[in-house]
Amino acid sequence: MDETISATDWLRVMRTDPAPRHYLVCFPPGGGSAAAYRELALEFGSGVAVLAVQYPGRQDRLGEAAVPDLHALADLIAGELLGYGPRSGLALFGHSMGATLAYETALRLEARGQELAALFVSGRPAPTFAEHRRLHLESDEALIADLERLAADPAPIALLRTEPGLADLVLPAVRSDYQAVETYRHRQGEPLVCDLAALVSTDDPTTTPEQADEWRTFTSGAFAREIFPGGHFYLDEHVGAVADFVTRQLDDLARRAR
Known part of the structure; x- marks a missing residue:
């Protein structure tokens, strides 16, 4: 990656830096887009350039x-x-579906010789957890109800019931992402080499602190776990605290590397 990073179909530049020590690539949650990390990116200080993945089928x-x-x-x-x-x-850095996807991407990068400073996984059980629900095969109403269950504010989600044009734009990508999560199965292999930090919230219906701890076995590097207040989308309400945690972890890595 050059110090001047240009946007591509897959990557959006959320925060530039004239002399980045770290490049943080963020993976959106299911149904989300690169814009999910706009506010988080603004919280980082000098030395960190932030990119976000843009999945196909949205925006x-x-x-x-x-x-x-x-x-x-x-x-x-x-x-x-x-x-x-x-x-x-x-x-x-990945949240929810993005956490599993970031992990799988990390495996591929390390296998091809790209060293990673760290992997941050948020709001998602460890990869051996298998979803048994099949919401991607159910009705639009079932998908909307589950989105409401997870949302910090369900009111905007409810618009999908009354605005069919909006639903036609949004729900195909949501359904595809639910299918990706619900059909994912971990493939046994070597653990990551990079450090790994698991972020979890106090009231997330999808992930408990104990489940977050299970990420420990997926790296031979250092492991950390941090708990934040809130529900599944806690990071939208605590972007400053999340950025501070990530920065501390990256700075600690830099100190240990000296």
């Missing part, structure tokens, strides 16, 4: 087919990142 990639398979998505995203060539200070 400016609406005309492209969504990819309902996390392994296939990870192949594509890893290939995009590897196209920049080796780069020190690369770290990945």
Whole structure:
């Protein structure tokens, strides 16, 4: 990655830096887009450049087919990142579906020789957890109800019931992402080498602190776990605290590397 990073179909530049020590690549949650990390990116100080992945099938990639398979998505995203060539200070951050996808991408990057500073996984059980629900096969109403269950504010989600045009734009990508999560199965292999930090919230119906602790076995590097107040989308309300935690972890890595 050059110090001047240009946007691509897959990557959006959320925060530039004249002399970045770290490049943080963020993976959106299911149904989300790169814009999910706009506010978080603004909270970082000097030395951190922030990018976000833009999945196909949403926003400016609406005309492209969504990819309902996390392994296939990870192949594509890893290939995009590897196209920049080796780069020190690369770290990945993913929330919910994005956490699993960031992990799978990290595996592919390390296997191809790209060292990672750290992987940050948020609001998602460890990869061996298997979803048994099949909401991606159910009605639009079932999908909307689950989105409301997870949302900090369900009112905007409810508009999908009364605005069919909006639902037609949003729900296909949501359904594809639910399929990707619900059909994902971990493939046994070597643990990551990079440090790994798991972020979880006090009232997330999808992930408990104990489940977050299970990420410990997926790296041979250092492990940390941090708990934040709130529900599944806690980070929208605590962007400053999340950025501070990530920065401390990255700074600690830099100190240990000296």
